[in-house]
Amino acid sequence: MIVETGHYALVLALAVALLSSVLPVIGARRNDAGMMAFASTASVALFGLVLLSFSALTWAYEASDFSVKNVWENSHSAMPAIFRFSAVWGNHEGSMMLWLLILTFFSLLVAVFGRNLPESLKANTLAVQAWMAVAFILFILLTSNPFLRLDVVPAEGQDLNPILQDVGLAIHPPLLYLGYVGFSVSFSFAIAALIDGRLDAAWARWVRPWTLAAWTFLTAGIAMGSYWAYYELGWGGWWFWDPVENASLMPWLAGTALLHSAIVMEKREALKIWTVLLAIIAFSLSLLGTFLVRSGVLTSVHSFATDPSRGVFILGILTLFIGGAFTLFAIRAPALKSGGLFAPISREGALVLNNLVLTVSMASVLIGTLYPLVLETLTGNKISVGAPFFNLTFGLLMVPLLIATPFGPMLAWKRGDLLGAFQRLYVAAGLALVAGLVFFYLDEGGPILAVLGLAAGFYLIFGAIADLWYRSGFGKAATGIAWKRLIGLPRSAFGTALGHAGLGITVLGVIAVSTFQTEHVTEMKPGETADAGGYHLVFDGMNSMKGPNFTEQRAHFSISRDGQKVREVWSSKRLYTARRMPTTEAGIATFGASQLYVALGDPMADGGIVVRIWWKPSVLFIWFGALFMMAGGVISLTDRRLRVGAPARRAKKMPTPALEAAE
Numbered sequence: 001m002i003v004e005t006g007h008y009a010l011v012l013a014l015a016v017a018l019l020s021s022v023l024p025v026i027g028a029r030r031n032d033a034g035m036m037a038f039a040s041t042a043s044v045a046l047f048g049l050v051l052l053s054f055s056a057l058t059w060a061y062e063a064s065d066f067s068v069k070n071v072w073e074n075s076h077s078a079m080p081a082i083f084r085f086s087a088v089w090g091n092h093e094g095s096m097m098l099w100l101l102i103l104t105f106f107s108l109l110v111a112v113f114g115r116n117l118p119e120s121l122k123a124n125t126l127a128v129q130a131w132m133a134v135a136f137i138l139f140i141l142l143t144s145n146p147f148l149r150l151d152v153v154p155a156e157g158q159d160l161n162p163i164l165q166d167v168g169l170a171i172h173p174p175l176l177y178l179g180y181v182g183f184s185v186s187f188s189f190a191i192a193a194l195i196d197g198r199l200d201a202a203w204a205r206w207v208r209p210w211t212l213a214a215w216t217f218l219t220a221g222i223a224m225g226s227y228w229a230y231y232e233l234g235w236g237g238w239w240f241w242d243p244v245e246n247a248s249l250m251p252w253l254a255g256t257a258l259l260h261s262a263i264v265m266e267k268r269e270a271l272k273i274w275t276v277l278l279a280i281i282a283f284s285l286s287l288l289g290t291f292l293v294r295s296g297v298l299t300s301v302h303s304f305a306t307d308p309s310r311g312v313f314i315l316g317i318l319t320l321f322i323g324g325a326f327t328l329f330a331i332r333a334p335a336l337k338s339g340g341l342f343a344p345i346s347r348e349g350a351l352v353l354n355n356l357v358l359t360v361s362m363a364s365v366l367i368g369t370l371y372p373l374v375l376e377t378l379t380g381n382k383i384s385v386g387a388p389f390f391n392l393t394f395g396l397l398m399v400p401l402l403i404a405t406p407f408g409p410m411l412a413w414k415r416g417d418l419l420g421a422f423q424r425l426y427v428a429a430g431l432a433l434v435a436g437l438v439f440f441y442l443d444e445g446g447p448i449l450a451v452l453g454l455a456a457g458f459y460l461i462f463g464a465i466a467d468l469w470y471r472s473g474f475g476k477a478a479t480g481i482a483w484k485r486l487i488g489l490p491r492s493a494f495g496t497a498l499g500h501a502g503l504g505i506t507v508l509g510v511i512a513v514s515t516f517q518t519e520h521v522t523e524m525k526p527g528e529t530a531d532a533g534g535y536h537l538v539f540d541g542m543n544s545m546k547g548p549n550f551t552e553q554r555a556h557f558s559i560s561r562d563g564q565k566v567r568e569v570w571s572s573k574r575l576y577t578a579r580r581m582p583t584t585e586a587g588i589a590t591f592g593a594s595q596l597y598v599a600l601g602d603p604m605a606d607g608g609i610v611v612r613i614w615w616k617p618s619v620l621f622i623w624f625g626a627l628f629m630m631a632g633g634v635i636s637l638t639d640r641r642l643r644v645g646a647p648a649r650r651a652k653k654m655p656t657p658a659l660e661a662a663e
Contacts, residue, residue, distance in 0.1 A: 006056025179218020406463025460504025495636030502628025509621030
């Protein structure tokens with residue numbers, strides 16, 4: 001009965017979404033306050049119904065109700081409770097339910113926290129959100145119904161894909177979807193502004209916190225997914241330029257550009273048309289990522305769908321929303337005012353350069369991702385566009401961005417002083433070069449160009465510190481006064497500095513692990529040794545272990561340095577009994593920001609086993625940098641100027657009779 005209640009709640013949600021997608025728009029056209037207010041009420045009801053439906057599906061998983069086809073296909077009674085919970089979205093149908101839940105959650109947030117929005121803008125924004133809800137509810141009900149029953153109830157489930165049975169899966173998809181779907185709010189604001197024909201600095205201020213929240217969640221989702229793939233798949237890599245990885249990177253790049261463009265629009269009322277276009281592009285790329293993962297056009301560990309009808313349906317949604325948005329933009333954009341002017345050497349100019357590099361980088365990733373798919377569709381020929389293409393194009397495009405990023409905050413609005421900015425940054429640049437040389441020396445050399453990459457990372461970090469230093473007046477004002485100024489800086493200033501420094505830390509990790517890592521593939525027998533990264537590994541032997549729904553062969557390694565034992569790790573090969581599917585669980589020993597990574601290969605006939613050993617210096621900087629960027633996003637969101645949004649317009653005061661008489 002609970003399952004049927006969930007299904008019925010989803011049908012009711014469709015009815016509410018249909019009403020919410022039509023009535024507020026009519027109300028905005030007629031200036032009918034009641035019809036416009038219906039959007040907020042409907043958004044609350046819509047979220048409640050979808051939450052009820054999602055909860056019913058979750059209950060079916062936790063109760064191991066194998067009469068539900070979706071539960072039977074993706075769960076097992078022996079699975080730990082946390083994996084039964086994460087299995088709800090570890091499949092196509094459940095993942096689309098999660099997408100819908102987050103979409104309606106953001107609609108609820110706009111309804112609750114958008115009280116100071118103009119009524120027509122709020123009504124149209126929530127209506128656009130409802131349009132998307134209608135599309136995805138129809139998609140779920142018609143092609144991906146998770147509540148279908150089986151006529152004959154199986155005694156046991158088929159289990160979840162073993163590589164998805166990890167704590168990372170309980171964290172990664174929700175964070176990623178909060179980022180993907182969060183951009184729907186920016187998209188809806190853009191469409192609502194185009195419908196209203198009104199675009200100003202207040203609109204940019206309303207959009208910025210939603211964009212920043214989505215960007216922060218997407219950063220967290222990408223970082224969590226990267227680390228999950230790194231430790232779970234046993235390949236020792238943190239990024240593979242997999243098409244589905246690229247599908248998450250592209251909206252992140254567009255969202256980063258949108259964040260910076262919205263600042264220019266808010267401060268200077270410039271780049272209006274471009275900002276609206278970026279809002280459309282960011283969510284369009286999120287929808288494209290959904291199509292790539294859910295349509296079955298890709299074969300990937302991230303992909304679920306194989307039914308062509310689902311792909312056609314999602315393609316229709318893609319065409320409707322992206323095509324419709326760009327059509328509306330083409331019609332309305334010529335009527336919008338372009339905004340204020342500024343000199344090329346200015347803070348606006350630096351942000352335009354930022355946007356240019358980010359969008360070109362995004363385009364290069366888009367072309368490299370879609371070109372093989374398009375070519376195969378048109379000609380039947382299969383080609384692979386891999387890491388060499390992306391590393392060369394994306395890496396080169398990032399160079400001017402890394403150089404320009406610290407300059408932006410140092411330049412004045414409208415017209416800046418490039419020489420003055422350089423004078424403020426030359427100390428940071430010099431320290432960065434020295435730090436890069438020291439880092440290079442401590443890691444015992446490598447390609448000499450690595451020094452420049454390391455220096456770029458330190459340059460971003462020291463540049464972020466320099467921004468706060470000069471804002472506070474250190475070196476010009478008394479130290480006590482400078483500290484007070486530092487404490488009194490807007491939180492968004494600290495958020496910006498953390499974001500830029502976080503990018504620098506990630507660059508350090510990427511350069512270090514790409515340049516200095518070592519890999520050894522060797523056959524080992526119990527008692528044999530190997531060396532990596534200055535550490536001595538001893539293979540102590542293997543034993544068997546039985547988990548809740550798997551059997552495991554584990555290898556124990558002792559790690560020593562200078563004759564002293566410092567760590568021990570277990571690496572294993574698992575076999576999940578229900579699916580008869582093997583996985584590799586890497587053993588990882590952490591030393592500061594560096595890691596020794598040990599993964600098992602195939603057993604040999606003579607009793608040995610192939611062991612892959614990686615020394616990964618400073619690899620954790622990749623994810624430490626992401627944590628800094630996320631912290632920067634959260635701190636910026638707590639800035640009162642972003643938290644309260646644009647102020648409500650005050651009614652014009654009527655002159656009092658006494659004042660009229662005095663005049």
